[in-house]
Amino acid sequence: MKSFRDIKIKRQLQAILHVLANSEESIGSERISEILRLSGIELTDRAIRDYLILTDSMGWTENLGRKGRRITNRGREELETELVVDKVGFVSSKVEDLAFRMDFDLSKKQGKIILNISYLKKEYLSKYINKIYQVYEKNLGMGKLLTIADEEQTLGSFRVPKNHVAIGTICSVSLNGIFLRHGIPMTSRFGSLVELEQGEPKRFTQIISYDGTTIDPLEIFIRGRMTNVGSATKTGNGVIGVSFREIPSVSLNKAKELAKEVEKCLLGGILAFGTPNQPLLDMSVPYGRTGILVLAGLNPIAVLAENGVEVVSKAMNCLFDYNSLIQYTEIEKLVKKII
CATH class of the missing domain: 1.10.10.10 (Winged helix-like DNA-binding domain superfamily/Winged helix DNA-binding domain)
Known part of the structure; x- marks a missing residue:
């Protein structure tokens, strides 16, 4: 402007x-x-x-x-x-706004969740769809559900550009919305990159506070080719996107039980729960709080960028109907119809 x-x-x-x-x-x-x-x-x-x-x-x-x-x-x-x-602080306020507006009912398995949208040239989809599949298969994505839209179709209010396809992945902020509806306030502190060794989180390699950025941290990491999700899927060793969250320690037991129910809805993405009042991967938390590591919803997209594919991602793009998503095991059939 x-x-x-x-x-x-x-x-x-x-x-x-x-x-x-x-x-x-x-x-x-x-x-x-x-x-x-x-x-x-x-x-x-x-x-x-x-x-x-x-x-x-x-x-x-x-x-x-x-x-x-x-x-x-x-x-x-x-x-x-x-x-x-x-x-400044837009990302943090958007997290809170979408979590409040989300209306997904865990018991009924219906309602809207939060969707990331990424788009790329159609020619790359069939070539690299198996790599996206592997990220979900190795439990390095957010949940097990996604959606794909062809050119000129829409996801939420986003219209897919001509000669492109769009991939909608579950945003990890959906967990904030689910926890909020069950009486557990979840605070998103920062987006990060975490190094995995043999599939276990070992240390943070990069962090960006949600309060101090105008762009979603994972978008920055993906554009900068700073991830190594592909290696993590093959060997268990690599660098993946993770969000650091906090919850009140008094809610920890309830949160763990709720996480099990979330997984049954194929929306699970919690990599690790911390210990009350104790650092998680050397990241301290205030007294009365517990840290949580949540897998980034854009990890399946990061693997495309790692292979040189030009992909544009919009984290926390829109609210999307849960029952319009498909399981990752169905994506190859859907891609064949589109291509």
């Missing part, structure tokens, strides 16, 4: 684009106004319509007539270049 000098205008445009980006369906100016008002932003329907005419002209939104507007992929890219000062 470099062409707009007025910082107030920039922020209002950003707010409108954020509303559209978080909506799974196209919406009109009246609904946008209502959502913004809940966030403390007062804009008239007329003002929003004027802004939408501007975003249409910039290619950031698409006018669908009476159905309203939807954000374009170009609009999503524009959001990533918004005012950096406004984005």
